[in-house]
Amino acid sequence: MTQNNLNNITVTVNGKEHSLSVEPRMLLSDVLRDELGLTGTHVGCEHGICGACTVMMDERPVRSCLVFGVQANQAKILTVEGLSNADGTLHPLQEAFREKHGLQCGFCTPGFLISACHFLEENPHPSREEIREGISGNLCRCTGYQNIVDAVEMAAEMLSKDKISETDQCTVQAEHPAGI
Numbered sequence: 001m002t003q004n005n006l007n008n009i010t011v012t013v014n015g016k017e018h019s020l021s022v023e024p025r026m027l028l029s030d031v032l033r034d035e036l037g038l039t040g041t042h043v044g045c046e047h048g049i050c051g052a053c054t055v056m057m058d059e060r061p062v063r064s065c066l067v068f069g070v071q072a073n074q075a076k077i078l079t080v081e082g083l084s085n086a087d088g089t090l091h092p093l094q095e096a097f098r099e100k101h102g103l104q105c106g107f108c109t110p111g112f113l114i115s116a117c118h119f120l121e122e123n124p125h126p127s128r129e130e131i132r133e134g135i136s137g138n139l140c141r142c143t144g145y146q147n148i149v150d151a152v153e154m155a156a157e158m159l160s161k162d163k164i165s166e167t168d169q170c171t172v173q174a175e176h177p178a179g180i
Contacts, residue, residue, distance in 0.1 A: 009073040013038065014082030022069040029053045029064035031072070032079060040080040040110050044139075051138035054111035055079050061118045080110035083117065092158035093117055093151070102151030104142035112138050116152045120159055128153060 006021040013036060020035055032038045032055070041064055044052035048063040055064045056078035083091040090098070093113050097103050102112070112135060119134035120126070126134060131152045132145075140148060 007070045007073075009070055011069075011072050011075055011077055013077045014079060020069075024068065024070055026069045027065055028055070028057075028062075028067040028069050028072050028077075031069035032064060032077070035069075038079050038081050042107055042110055044107065044111075049139070050108065051111040051115060052108050054114045054138065056114055056118060059118075061115055078114070080113050083113060091117075093120070093155040096151040096155035096158060097148070100147050100151035100154055102144060102148040104140055104144035104147070108138060108140045108142075112140070112148055116155065120152070120156055124156060124159060126152075126156055131156075 005023060007024055008019065008021050010017060010019045011031070012018070013032065018036060020031065022031055022035065026035075029041055029043050032041045033043070041055055042052040043065055044050035046065050048066040051063065053064040054061050056062075057064075057067065057072060057075050059076070083094060085091075091113075093116055097109060097113065103109050115135055115138050119131075123130055123134065128149055131149050135145075135148065135152065
């Protein structure tokens with residue numbers, strides 16, 4: 001801890017290392033949005049129920065509204081901004097959400113994308129029922145679940161081993177220019 005009750009932390013977000021001084025009570029979602037300007041992570045309920053703030057932390061999905069920034073010290077974080085390639089090419093999940101109209105109003109989309117990304121790594125060939133179970137921790141206030149399930153199903157097909165490169169896996173991609 002340093003002066004003014006701040007903690008020094010280092011986090012790697014979307015492949016780029018950041019050193020920050022944060023208050024002990026500052027949430028990871030606030031660190032991402034307010035300190036790093038990565039506003040793709042949305043904060044919905046602030047109780048970990050809706051899943052809009054889901055990010056990957058050390059290759060596991062977490063609700064960033066339930067994690068303190070200091071807990072992310074030395075962690076590798078993947079936000080929705082890190083899903084696309086550095087050249088702006090959308091991740092197959094992003095493409096599928098756009099193609100199947102899974103975006104709805106878009107507020108919950110970042111959390112769905114990160115959750116689905118991890119889900120498809122764990123289960124690359126899911127049934128529709130397994131997809132429903134896999135994304136059940138995220139809420140869509142527009143109730144666009146049918147389109148979201150369609151999108152995850154399409155992404156699973158796109159991500160099948162014979163159609164993608166390893167860079168389309170849901171791991172932290174190389175540093176993105178301009179912080180995206």
